Amino acid sequence: MTARIAWLAALWVGLGCLACGDDTEWRVVGTLERDRIELIAEGREPIVSIRVREGEHVKADQVLVELDDARLAAQVDGARSARDRAAARVAELERGPRSELIAEARARLAAAESSLATARIDLTRVERLVDQRVESADRLDQLRGLVDEAAARRDEARAALSRHLEGTTAEELTQARASVAEAEAALYDVTVRASRLQVRAPRPGVVDALPYEVGERPPPGAVVAVMLADGAPYARVFVPASLRVHVAPGTAATVEIDGLETRYRARVRSVASDAAFTPYYALTERDRSRLVYVAEVELLDADALALPTGIPVEVVLEPSAGVASAPEAPGAS
Secondary structure, eight states: OHHHHHHHHHHHHHTTOEEOSSSSOEEEEEEEEOOEEEEEOOSOOOEEEEOOOTTOEEOTTOEEEEEOOHHHHHHHHHHHHHHHHHHHHHHHHHHOOOHHHHHHHHHHHHHHHHHHHHHHHHHHHHHHHHHTTSSOHHHHHHHHHHHHHHHHHHHHHHHHHHHHHHOOOHHHHHHHHHHHHHHHHHHHHHHHHHHTTEEEOSSSEEEEEOOOOTTOOOOTTOEEEEEEESSOOEEEEEEEHHHHTTOOTTOEEEEEOTTOOOEEEEEEEEEOSSOBSSOGGGOOTTGGGGOEEEEEEEEOSGGGGGOOTTOEEEEEEEOOTTOOOOOOOTTOO
16 A cells, blocks of 8 residues: 555646645646647649658748649639630520521511411322322322421421510529529639649748658648747646646636746646546546646737747646635655
């Protein structure tokens, strides 16, 4: 039992939580971090250019990596042509039929009526010849078919002229305009996909990693650039379970860094609700003292902007008034 208590006490110290002599603050350790931004490749295209180096500071919207856009450029041209064709059709329907088309339709109707009249004359003459037994009945049947065909062509020409004279219907315009909207949406989609072949910085920061080289073809969704965002870093620390109830977002803190005399003002911005390393529901009351919760403590002083990422820090938590006093470390008695 004595060995177990000593082991738990050593683990407590290893996590960086030490009683500070009074009951108003506790210490935890961790490292300085910055927001990490992973930029992915959305298309399966080869990399044709890498415009930055690792460690280089970049501005927002600056191009970091370029992928080959030849295939999507062709798709953009095709989608633009489809949009223009649909828009031209709408303009044509809104303008209505040209006078030349109306004149052509009238001429077709006149020709169809003339053909019908000629067919009917031929049919009447052959009917008399059949009655006189000079012409065969087969010839009569053939002419009757020609009359019916000429009548159908006359009706078709008449309908075409009527359609030109009445102009475009509301339903036709609605369908044509819907086709334009559909073509514009397709053009926008392919344009966005083409623009994202240029991987840009979403905000100012430092390029932390470039996993691929020029000529490589990363799969869709692969990370092609990693950035560390500008701004003050935050301390990522591990809060022991026995202190978790005393730490909440907004808890005041002070950050100390080895080699610097400056103590930086800070406050807790988040605390994990789930324990790290071990599931809480599988532990006894004694074992729960080994649980830790990840917390992020943001630095508030302006001169913290220049601090490097990754260095170890010690964070002094300063609970507000009314919070219970700090528990003793295991084995302290």
